[in-house]
Amino acid sequence: MNTPDRSLHPVNLPREWTTTSWRERPALQLPQYPDAGELASALQELRGLPPLVTSWEILALKQQLAEAQEGKRFLLQGGDCAENFAECSSEVISNRLKVLLQMSLVLVHGLRKPVVRVGRFAGQYAKPRSTDTETVDGVTLPSYRGDMVNAPEFTAAARHPDPRRMIKAHARSAMTMNFVRALIDGGFADLHHPEYWNLNWVGHSPLADEYRHMVNAIGDAVRFMETLSGAEVHNLNRVDFYTSHEALLLPYEESMTRQVPRHWGWFNLSTHFPWIGMRTAAIDGAHVEYFRGIRNPIAVKVGPSVTPEQLLRAIDVLNPEDDPGRLTFIHRMGAAHIAAKLPALLDAVRRDGRRVLWICDPMHGNTEATSNGYKTRRFSNIGSELEQAFDAHAAAGTRLGGVHLELTGEDVTECLGGARELTETDLERAYTTMVDPRLNYEQALEVAMLIVRKQAQ
Ligand code: PEP
Numbered sequence: 001m002n003t004p005d006r007s008l009h010p011v012n013l014p015r016e017w018t019t020t021s022w023r024e025r026p027a028l029q030l031p032q033y034p035d036a037g038e039l040a041s042a043l044q045e046l047r048g049l050p051p052l053v054t055s056w057e058i059l060a061l062k063q064q065l066a067e068a069q070e071g072k073r074f075l076l077q078g079g080d081c082a083e084n085f086a087e088c089s090s091e092v093i094s095n096r097l098k099v100l101l102q103m104s105l106v107l108v109h110g111l112r113k114p115v116v117r118v119g120r121f122a123g124q125y126a127k128p129r130s131t132d133t134e135t136v137d138g139v140t141l142p143s144y145r146g147d148m149v150n151a152p153e154f155t156a157a158a159r160h161p162d163p164r165r166m167i168k169a170h171a172r173s174a175m176t177m178n179f180v181r182a183l184i185d186g187g188f189a190d191l192h193h194p195e196y197w198n199l200n201w202v203g204h205s206p207l208a209d210e211y212r213h214m215v216n217a218i219g220d221a222v223r224f225m226e227t228l229s230g231a232e233v234h235n236l237n238r239v240d241f242y243t244s245h246e247a248l249l250l251p252y253e254e255s256m257t258r259q260v261p262r263h264w265g266w267f268n269l270s271t272h273f274p275w276i277g278m279r280t281a282a283i284d285g286a287h288v289e290y291f292r293g294i295r296n297p298i299a300v301k302v303g304p305s306v307t308p309e310q311l312l313r314a315i316d317v318l319n320p321e322d323d324p325g326r327l328t329f330i331h332r333m334g335a336a337h338i339a340a341k342l343p344a345l346l347d348a349v350r351r352d353g354r355r356v357l358w359i360c361d362p363m364h365g366n367t368e369a370t371s372n373g374y375k376t377r378r379f380s381n382i383g384s385e386l387e388q389a390f391d392a393h394a395a396a397g398t399r400l401g402g403v404h405l406e407l408t409g410e411d412v413t414e415c416l417g418g419a420r421e422l423t424e425t426d427l428e429r430a431y432t433t434m435v436d437p438r439l440n441y442e443q444a445l446e447v448a449m450l451i452v453r454k455q456a457q
């Protein structure tokens with residue numbers, strides 16, 4: 001039987017919120033669709049399409065995030081900066097799943113607590129940009145805003161925002177979800193067989209020994225428990241996998257915001273765990289207005305310019321009932337700023353006794369350009385921001401409950417450093433991201449090991 005839904009009585013929902021009330025607020029980072037009729041017809045079609053996730057899954061994740069707030073779980077959130085339609089393929093999806101599974105294995109083993117796995121996938125198709133237009137050789141065109149909006153090629157036709165792309169994004173997200181669910185249901189995540197997750201190209205990785213050692217230790221533990229109990233240890237052949245994306249393109253998100261028969265209120269059924277990006281987190285803006293009325297667990301990116309007062313105000317608006325699991329803050333300060341900026345925020349929230357889950361995105365504050373023109377991130381800065389984050393939380397009496405990473409299971413060379421010490425010239429070999437540089441498989445695993453080492457101190 002399904003348990004009754006008693007959390008947060010509907011009486012407390014702000015009266016004036018509707019799925020469209022965001023339209024009365026300033027909305028940043030949205031494309032200008034030239035043809036209102038085309039937009040309306042695409043949105044109408046979307047409203048009739050099935051959801052990608054269910055309210056039961058959303059509330060189950062919220063419960064797990066509430067446990068992470070209490071230190072009983074650790075959140076691993078990761079995936080591409082931007083998914084793209086062309087890479088909605090079996091290999092890319094399964095490789096990304098493999099990396100996340102391997103990282104979670106390292107974290108479970110090292111932290112001795114369950115890990116909540118959330119992919120940045122099945123909907124991560126819309127991107128905020130620092131400028132609305134791009135100029136090349138005297139030609140100015142709209143910026144690329146993700147495959148859900150337009151295409152990356154530098155032509156007027158490609159950069160034209162096309163509302164039909166939202167329907168394609170919905171379909172690609174559904175295909176991704178379907179394949180992930182099928183893999184998981186088929187035993188892909190079975191702890192008895194972590195060898196399923198091996199990726200060919202890492203055969204000679206400098207990290208291979210450490211990883212293999214962990215896999216063997218876990219295999220021994222599983223067999224030991226099965227011997228003791230005389231039965232198969234339950235739940236080791238199935239793990240939960242949740243999805244997340246930046247809910248940036250509000251017309252799309254609105255069309256996926258639905259009511260369901262057995263739960264009150266409104267759910268964004270395009271993803272389990274949407275987040276608000278740093279550029280659209282203004283308290284009186286359209287994105288915060290939209291987010292405050294949905295029942296999903298939600299996250300907000302917190303950059304170095306946010307003040308303690310702004311953060312407390314955001315809690316008032318987004319989680320007025322102090323609902324467990326509802327609100328996550330993803331701080332992304334940069335290795336050079338975190339020590340100066342984070343402690344005051346942690347103090348303010350702790351002193352106010354507010355319930356949030358703190359996680360660290362050590363990627364977005366550490367982006368730089370190389371002399372040969374690549375947008376990159378140094379592994380040393382990523383590691384340093386993470387280590388400083390653990391220290392800042394320890395000093396403030398708060399808890400770092402997870403990480404948010406941009407990573408891929410492909411053998412890319414986009415971030416500098418790591419165990420293989422990638423250099424600026426290596427970036428030329430396999431730099432394929434459309435937007436931000438991602439950790440490759442090996443660098444991602446190395447981050448998981450770094451977290452475990454730091455926590456063991
Ligand atoms: C992102 O997560 O890809 C992103 C744009 O992050 P932020 O909003 O933190 O800049």
Ligand code: MN
Nearest residue numbers: 081406435436
């Ligand atoms: Mn990014």
